[in-house]
Amino acid sequence: MSKIRVGIIGTGGISHFHMHGYLAQSDNCEVVAACDINEPKLKAFGEQYGITKLYTDYNEMLAKENLDAVSVTTWNSVHCPATVAALNAGANVLCEKPMAMNTQEALQMEEAAKKNGKVLQIGFVRRYGMDAHAAKDFIDSGAAGDIYFANVSYLRRNGCPGGWFGDKRYSGGGPLIDLGVHVMDLARYLAGRPKPVAAYGVTFRNISATDDDGTPKAWTIDTSGGEFERNVEDFATGFIRFDNGFVMHVSASFTLNIKQDHGDVEIFGTKAGIKLGAPSEYYTSDGKNGVLDDEKYNKPSGFNDIFDYQVAHFIDCVKNGTPCIAPAEDGVALMRMIDAIYESARTGKEAIIEY
Ligand SMILES: NC(=O)c1ccc[n+]([C@@H]2O[C@H](COP(=O)([O-])OP(=O)(O)OC[C@H]3O[C@@H](n4cnc5c(N)ncnc54)[C@H](O)[C@@H]3O)[C@@H](O)[C@H]2O)c1
Structure with missing residues (x-):
C-alpha cells in the first residue's frame, strides 16, 4: 500500500x-x-x-x-x-x-x-499511557478480582480554557464533557467496557473566576468563528451504574477551591485496588501494597508520546x-454517560439510560 x-x-x-x-x-x-x-x-x-x-x-x-x-x-x-x-x-x-x-x-x-x-x-x-497498560494487564490477569467501583477525578483550581470551551453551543458542556471524559473512559475501559444504565449527577456554576477588570480568567480567549458566551458548569460530579453492577464516581472542574490541580483514577476489585500513576500502585485485602513496574511499562508517557x-x-x-x-461504540457509551449526568443535574432525579 x-x-x-x-x-x-x-x-x-x-x-x-x-x-x-x-x-x-x-x-x-x-x-x-x-x-x-x-x-x-x-x-x-x-x-x-x-x-x-x-x-x-x-x-x-x-x-x-x-x-x-x-x-x-x-x-x-x-x-x-x-x-x-x-x-x-x-x-x-x-x-x-x-x-x-x-x-x-x-x-x-x-x-x-x-x-x-x-x-x-x-x-x-x-488509554495509551503506560499507567493504563499496566493497570489493564493487571486487571486482565485476574489479579484485581471482579471490578466493582471506580473513583475518578480531573480537577482544576482555575482552568477554564475560555473561548469556545466555555460556550455550550460549541462545547456541549464544561469540565465534565471536556476533562471528565478522559478519566471516565479510562475507568470504563479498565473495567472491561460495561454498559452504562443509569446516572445521578449534579453541576454547579458557583465560582466566577475573573480578572480585576471582569474578564473571565482563562488560558486562551479566541473569538475566531463566533462570539463566545461563558455558560458551562464550573464543577460537575456524578455517579454512574453499569449493567454488570460496576459503579463509577466522577468529579471534574474548571474552577474549584482546591489547593492545586489534580486528577485520580482509582479502580477497585474484590482482590485488589489500583491507583494509576507513574508507577501505578495496587493494594490488596491481605495487606499487600505494590507497584506495577514491569520493564515493559518503562516507555515514555508524556503528552507527545501518548x-x-x-x-x-x-x-x-x-x-x-x-x-x-x-472504536465509535466506546465514544457512544461515553456520550450516554455524560448525557445522563447532565440530564440528572437538570431534573434532580436519577437518569435512566434507554437503549
Ligand atoms: N485529547 C486531549 O487531551 C485534548 C486536549 C485538548 C483538546 N482536545 C480536543 O481537541 C479538540 C480541539 O481542541 P483545541 O484545544 O485544539 O481547540 P482550538 O480552539 O485550539 O482548535 C479548534 C480549531 O477548530 C477550528 N474549527 C472550528 N470549526 C471548524 C470547521 N467547521 N472547519 C475547520 N476547522 C474548524 C477552529 O477555528 C480552531 O482553529 C476539542 O474537541 C477538544 O476537546 C483534546
Whole structure:
C-alpha cells in the first residue's frame, strides 16, 4: 500500500499533537491537506509543516484530496458533521474526544462508520499511557478480582480554557464533557467496557473566576468563528451504574477551591485496588501494597508520546486492518454517560439510560 493520505480538519492547539504522531509515522503516511475556518491559523499551520493544500471548507478538501484518513480536531460542535462528511467521502477518521455534543450525534457518526466500512477511532488518548497498560494487564490477569467501583477525578483550581470551551453551543458542556471524559473512559475501559444504565449527577456554576477588570480568567480567549458566551458548569460530579453492577464516581472542574490541580483514577476489585500513576500502585485485602513496574511499562508517557502511540494505532488500523481499541461504540457509551449526568443535574432525579 502506498502512503496513507491524511487530512487535518481543525488546525488549533491539539492538531499539533496529531501532527507529531503523523510525522512519527512518516514511513506509512503523509499529511497532505489541512482545513480550518480561521485562515491565518490555517496558513501558519501550512507553513510550519510544509502543507500546501489548505482549505477553509472541509467538504471541498474531502471532495478534492482523495484522503484515506482524517483527524477531526475542531471544537466539539463540528466533530459530528466533519466526521460524517469524512466517512462518507471514504476516509477513516480519528476524532478527538469528546466524540460529539451528545449521544444522538455520536450514534449518527457510528452509523456512518458502519455504513462506509471505515475506522472511526475516538481520541481517548489516556488509554495509551503506560499507567493504563499496566493497570489493564493487571486487571486482565485476574489479579484485581471482579471490578466493582471506580473513583475518578480531573480537577482544576482555575482552568477554564475560555473561548469556545466555555460556550455550550460549541462545547456541549464544561469540565465534565471536556476533562471528565478522559478519566471516565479510562475507568470504563479498565473495567472491561460495561454498559452504562443509569446516572445521578449534579453541576454547579458557583465560582466566577475573573480578572480585576471582569474578564473571565482563562488560558486562551479566541473569538475566531463566533462570539463566545461563558455558560458551562464550573464543577460537575456524578455517579454512574453499569449493567454488570460496576459503579463509577466522577468529579471534574474548571474552577474549584482546591489547593492545586489534580486528577485520580482509582479502580477497585474484590482482590485488589489500583491507583494509576507513574508507577501505578495496587493494594490488596491481605495487606499487600505494590507497584506495577514491569520493564515493559518503562516507555515514555508524556503528552507527545501518548499522542504518538494513539496515531500509530490509528495508522495500524487503517493500513493493516488491526481492530481498533477505541472504536465509535466506546465514544457512544461515553456520550450516554455524560448525557445522563447532565440530564440528572437538570431534573434532580436519577437518569435512566434507554437503549
Ligand atoms: N485529547 C486531549 O487531551 C485534548 C486536549 C485538548 C483538546 N482536545 C480536543 O481537541 C479538540 C480541539 O481542541 P483545541 O484545544 O485544539 O481547540 P482550538 O480552539 O485550539 O482548535 C479548534 C480549531 O477548530 C477550528 N474549527 C472550528 N470549526 C471548524 C470547521 N467547521 N472547519 C475547520 N476547522 C474548524 C477552529 O477555528 C480552531 O482553529 C476539542 O474537541 C477538544 O476537546 C483534546
